[in-house]
Amino acid sequence: xxxxxxxxxxxxxxxxxxxxxxxxxxxxxxxxxxxxxxxxxxxxxxxxxxxxxxxxxxxxxxxxxxxxxxxxxxxxxxxxxxxxxxxxxxxxxxxxxxxxxxxxxxxxxxxxxxxxxxxxxxxxxxxxxxxxxxxxxxxxxxxxxxxxxxxxxxxxxxxxxxxxxxxxxxxxxxxxxxxxxxxxxxxxxxxxxxxxxxxxxxxxxxxxxxxxxxxxxxxxxxxxxxxxxxxxxxxxxxxxxxxxxxxxxxxxxxxxxxxxxxxxxxxxxxxxxxxxxxxxxxxxxxxx
Numbered sequence: 001x002x003x004x005x006x007x008x009x010x011x012x013x014x015x016x017x018x019x020x021x022x023x024x025x026x027x028x029x030x031x032x033x034x035x036x037x038x039x040x041x042x043x044x045x046x047x048x049x050x051x052x053x054x055x056x057x058x059x060x061x062x063x064x065x066x067x068x069x070x071x072x073x074x075x076x077x078x079x080x081x082x083x084x085x086x087x088x089x090x091x092x093x094x095x096x097x098x099x100x101x102x103x104x105x106x107x108x109x110x111x112x113x114x115x116x117x118x119x120x121x122x123x124x125x126x127x128x129x130x131x132x133x134x135x136x137x138x139x140x141x142x143x144x145x146x147x148x149x150x151x152x153x154x155x156x157x158x159x160x161x162x163x164x165x166x167x168x169x170x171x172x173x174x175x176x177x178x179x180x181x182x183x184x185x186x187x188x189x190x191x192x193x194x195x196x197x198x199x200x201x202x203x204x205x206x207x208x209x210x211x212x213x214x215x216x217x218x219x220x221x222x223x224x225x226x227x228x229x230x231x232x233x234x235x236x237x238x239x240x241x242x243x244x245x246x247x248x249x250x251x252x253x254x255x256x257x258x259x260x261x262x263x264x265x266x267x268x269x270x271x272x273x274x275x276x277x278x279x280x281x282x283x284x285x286x287x288x
Contacts (some may be wrong), residue, residue: 068206084108092272096149099279113280116273120265129284133244134260140286142240145169146229147288153278157266160232165264171232177218178256186212191251197225197237203249 005014007025014023017054035207048054062068081088087108091099099105118127124135131137142145145155155169162168176182182190194217195202214223220233221253227235234242243249266274281287 015245018096039123063093088112088272091275094275096153096275099275100149100282109276109279110283112273113276113278116269116277117280118270121277124262129281134242134258136242137240138281138286139284140240141288142235142238143286143288144227144232144234144242145231147282147286149278149282149287151229152282152287153274155262156277156281157264157271159264160262161259162261162264164267168264169232169262170261171220173220173253173257174216175256182212182216182254187251187254190216191247191254193248194225194236194254195247198239198245200245200247 005015005016005023006012007023015025015026017024021144048061049063050065051067052060053063055059087105090105091109091112094102094105099109117125117129121129125131125138126135129138136142136144143151144150145160156171158165158167158169160169174181177184177187189206189209190212192202192204193206193213196205196209197203213225217225220228220231221236222228222233225236227233239245241249242260243253265277269277
């Protein structure tokens with residue numbers, strides 16, 4: 001007697017497995033599938049012999065073909081440097097302002113600066129350099145530390161309030177409220193005075209506000225709120241605001257100001273990369 005379990009409906013042998021009265025037919029796999037499977041096994045074995053594959057303690061098998069993706073990368077990098085010719089050397093040897101006078105050199109520096117910007121600057125200033133609250137927009141003509149090519153280069157190289165660079169741009173706005181320099185009613189008056197300079201809702205110019213502004217603000221922001229680049233004092237009489245242009249935001253900044261920090265990129269990226277970034281940023285439209 002045969003011990004095989006044959007399905008009465010199909011006449012096909014079952015595997016012997018059963019779930020809730022349902023049995024599994026023991027149909028053979030298609031020949032094409034089996035040959036494909038066997039072919040994959042042969043290919044895999046051949047691949048591990050021909051190419052780097054098996055990891056070891058400190059390295060891996062190199063494969064009989066000696067292929068190396070790292071070697072390919074080194075070759076591509078060498079080809080890219082060769083394609084640059086002497087342009088990179090010329091950027092390194094040319095003052096940033098003079099780079100702008102050479103169209104070919106400026107295009108090269110700008111292209112390199114654009115790539116560098118995406119890697120190192122876009123996280124704060126945005127991919128389009130439009131900035132956000134607390135991070136300056138680099139497309140307009142409002143510059144806290146100056147928008148000439150030389151000033152932009154200096155800002156990128158040394159940063160702002162960077163703890164790692166002794167030549168960094170540095171200024172600190174007093175905590176007029178937190179340190180008790182001005183009383184709450186005075187802060188409100190001077191905030192309204194500042195808001196009136198650019199027509200912000202709630203702004204109100206008064207004699208008291210003008211006097212408070214002259215005594216506490218004009219030394220950094222200018223007599224009429226026009227700003228002072230030498231001191232890093234932002235202008236207060238236009239529509240460009242680093243921390244929002246509302247009466248509440250102005251009042252908060254006077255009470256206890258926020259101070260942003262920009263890294264000093266000079267030591268990290270080198271002089272040549274900083275020049276390329278400066279050329280790119282200057283060319284965004286707001287460079288002076």
